[in-house]
Amino acid sequence: MSQKLTKKPAQNLTQKILSSHLRSGKLVPGQEIGIKIDQTLTQDATGTMAYLQFEAIGLPRVRTELSVSYVDHNTLQMGFRNPDDHQYLRTVAAKYGVVFSPAGTGICHQLHLENFAKPGKTLIGSDSHTPTAGGLGCLAMGAGGLSVALAMAGEPYFIPCPQVVKVELTGRFTGWASAKDVILHLLGQFTVKGGVGKVFEFTGPGVATLTVPERATITNMGAELGATTSIFPSDARTKAFLKSMGRERDYKPLTADQDASYDGEVHIDLSALVPLAARPHMPDRVVSVASLAEGDGLTVNQAAIGSCTNSSYADLKTTALILKGKRLPAHVDLLVSPGSKQVLKMLAAENLIEPLLDCGARLLECTCGPCIGMGGSPTSAGVSVRTFNRNFEGRSGTQDAQVFLVSPQTAANLALFGRFTDPAQWGTPPRKVHLPAKAPSIRKLFTFPPKDRSAVTIVRGPNIKSLGDFAPLPESITAKILLKVGDDITTDHILPAGAQITALRSNIPAISEYIFNRVDEKFVGRMKAEGQGFILGGENYGQGSSREHAALGPRHLGVKAVIVKSLARIHRANLVNFGILPLLLMDKADYESLAQGETLTIPAASIRPGQPVDITRGSGGKFAATNDLTEKELAIIQAGGLLNYVRQSSAR
Ligand code: MIC
Ligand code: SF4
Numbered sequence: 001m002s003q004k005l006t007k008k009p010a011q012n013l014t015q016k017i018l019s020s021h022l023r024s025g026k027l028v029p030g031q032e033i034g035i036k037i038d039q040t041l042t043q044d045a046t047g048t049m050a051y052l053q054f055e056a057i058g059l060p061r062v063r064t065e066l067s068v069s070y071v072d073h074n075t076l077q078m079g080f081r082n083p084d085d086h087q088y089l090r091t092v093a094a095k096y097g098v099v100f101s102p103a104g105t106g107i108c109h110q111l112h113l114e115n116f117a118k119p120g121k122t123l124i125g126s127d128s129h130t131p132t133a134g135g136l137g138c139l140a141m142g143a144g145g146l147s148v149a150l151a152m153a154g155e156p157y158f159i160p161c162p163q164v165v166k167v168e169l170t171g172r173f174t175g176w177a178s179a180k181d182v183i184l185h186l187l188g189q190f191t192v193k194g195g196v197g198k199v200f201e202f203t204g205p206g207v208a209t210l211t212v213p214e215r216a217t218i219t220n221m222g223a224e225l226g227a228t229t230s231i232f233p234s235d236a237r238t239k240a241f242l243k244s245m246g247r248e249r250d251y252k253p254l255t256a257d258q259d260a261s262y263d264g265e266v267h268i269d270l271s272a273l274v275p276l277a278a279r280p281h282m283p284d285r286v287v288s289v290a291s292l293a294e295g296d297g298l299t300v301n302q303a304a305i306g307s308c309t310n311s312s313y314a315d316l317k318t319t320a321l322i323l324k325g326k327r328l329p330a331h332v333d334l335l336v337s338p339g340s341k342q343v344l345k346m347l348a349a350e351n352l353i354e355p356l357l358d359c360g361a362r363l364l365e366c367t368c369g370p371c372i373g374m375g376g377s378p379t380s381a382g383v384s385v386r387t388f389n390r391n392f393e394g395r396s397g398t399q400d401a402q403v404f405l406v407s408p409q410t411a412a413n414l415a416l417f418g419r420f421t422d423p424a425q426w427g428t429p430p431r432k433v434h435l436p437a438k439a440p441s442i443r444k445l446f447t448f449p450p451k452d453r454s455a456v457t458i459v460r461g462p463n464i465k466s467l468g469d470f471a472p473l474p475e476s477i478t479a480k481i482l483l484k485v486g487d488d489i490t491t492d493h494i495l496p497a498g499a500q501i502t503a504l505r506s507n508i509p510a511i512s513e514y515i516f517n518r519v520d521e522k523f524v525g526r527m528k529a530e531g532q533g534f535i536l537g538g539e540n541y542g543q544g545s546s547r548e549h550a551a552l553g554p555r556h557l558g559v560k561a562v563i564v565k566s567l568a569r570i571h572r573a574n575l576v577n578f579g580i581l582p583l584l585l586m587d588k589a590d591y592e593s594l595a596q597g598e599t600l601t602i603p604a605a606s607i608r609p610g611q612p613v614d615i616t617r618g619s620g621g622k623f624a625a626t627n628d629l630t631e632k633e634l635a636i637i638q639a640g641g642l643l644n645y646v647r648q649s650s651a652r
């Protein structure tokens with residue numbers, strides 16, 4: 001009898017990692033899957049809530065292979081609230097077995113890539129740019145703080161199984177093109193909503209020409225496509241990177257099978273790319289830098305180099321080499337923030353700080369800094385070229401600033417000229433920068449949890465308020481549309497960043513006062529007067545950050561449902577987690593006829609997964625809204641949110 005060998009079906013890289021971590025569901029795009037999470041990360045602005053929620057779950061320690069708490073978003077320590085948050089984060093980490101990275105050590109994603117991310121592992125982080133770790137073959141996703149708290153408790157992470165898009169890279173960079181231009185090119189093609197429900201998986205001969213930090217720039221900003229994540233294979237470049245980080249043992253090769261299939265395919269010829277820029281106020285408004293140089297070229301008032309997208313050693317060394325021996329024009333303010341102390345140490349060791357200082361640049365702490373509006377705001381109507389990943393209106397702290405997203409090479413050159421110029425005028429680019437065989441370790445700067453955690457006391461300042469209780473969803477809700485907004489509303493519109501507001505992330509009643517205040521400063525007043533209400537929105541509502549405060553704040557104010565044309569992935573999950581109904585207009589044309597102030601009745605108890613319901617209008621007419629909720633998600637909303645749901649399920 002001949003024995004038939006059953007050949008394992010060919011898998012792409014995403015399917016390989018997903019299937020080895022699958023806890024529930026099937027790998028069929030769109031269906032809900034539960035996956036085991038190996039690592040988690042948090043940052044300070046979302047972390048305090050995540051740990052308060054972890055505490056509420058009541059476990060003695062985290063159940064992941066590794067959990068790290070970074071402090072990088074707000075390190076200004078203006079007043080007691082912010083340092084109190086840091087102290088809480090440090091002590092709660094020690095108590096529950098989490099590694100702690102103190103303020104100033106670096107930006108979470110850069111540090112995680114350098115020190116902890118591993119090929120083939122799953123990672124979720126309470127920050128939308130967690131996919132940075134995809135640069136070394138880790139399946140890394142941004143999530144709300146509560147999802148991260150549950151992953152720390154050992155629970156699977158539930159997502160709709162993504163489609164996988166193959167991005168075939170060929171050729172190699174020429175001239176001034178760099179990794180940033182790859183992702184800007186993709187954004188120009190796909191837009192900020194084009195990646196929803198998708199993983200972008202990079203393959204092809206061009207991959208081998210890219211170093212891990214270059215790959216990480218690309219996967220980082222895949223978040224702007226709305227993608228679930230982006231990932232590169234783990235290969236000889238990955239091995240060299242991990243070796244330089246003193247982590248060669250963490251290397252394992254990982255690629256898609258030769259004949260793997262994908263749900264879509266794009267091709268990028270790296271040698272055809274030119275320097276690109278995303279114009280104000282969206283990362284997908286992409287044009288060539290040369291086109292912005294036409295005529296006299298727009299004056300540039302500020303340049304900012306850094307952020308989790310472009311703050312690596314290679315990015316900053318290239319910057320320093322471009323600026324060496326030059327002097328900035330008097331009207332240009334240049335801010336440089338290294339991604340980590342390791343980057344800073346390497347620049348210092350090679351005397352590359354001096355060219356930055358001598359040209360007139362300002363060296364900032366190794367944090368998010370101007371990217372999250374922590375200082376460094378441009379002048380009124382000022383033009384700022386930034387190597388960051390988001391240029392949403394007002395995010396820089398100056399409402400009418402004109403922020404362009406560009407590569408470090410582009411930012412440094414434009415800063416020197418003081419205006420947009422054609423890359424043809426920039427001379428010869430410096431040679432591609434590679435990491436040394438052994439980079440200096442900063443491992444001892446992390447605080448590893450003590451063996452005996454019983455003596456650790458968690459310290460809470462007066463601004464740290466535990467989460468209040470949320471009531472279950474009523475059977476029927478009659479309330480007014482208290483805000484009508486357009487397409488592409490970002491979480492920065494819903495809850496602005498900046499030092500003043502971010503300092504309130506541990507205090508929901510206080511931070512709720514700022515919900516939508518840059519869009520309509522009377523919104524909070526209307527919510528308070530009415531006690532409850534709905535929000536009407538357009539396409540891609542809630543894009544951008546993972547901050548769950550953009551759901552928690554509205555929930556605290558009494559928002560019961562958001563009725564929109566479409567939703568961004570992480571914000572949708574945050575709405576579910578905090579018991580707000582995410583409803584989708586069946587007929588998008590109804591958006592036009594619905595007005596702010598109109599009263600609606602939603603028959604909440606009759607909502608079924610994927611089924612339309614009739615919503616009664618104040619005028620007596622009706623319109624239909626549907627949903628893309630699973631049975632479980634609906635039960636979570638009906639329970640008043642995920643914490644209630646988990647408590648009820650464990651009581652059963
Ligand atoms: C951002 O870039 O918007 C942030 C700040 O990093 C957020 C997280 C937050 O709001 O704390 C993100 O991207 O998730
Ligand atoms: Fe920090 Fe900006 Fe990156 Fe967000 S996008 S993690 S604020 S550097």
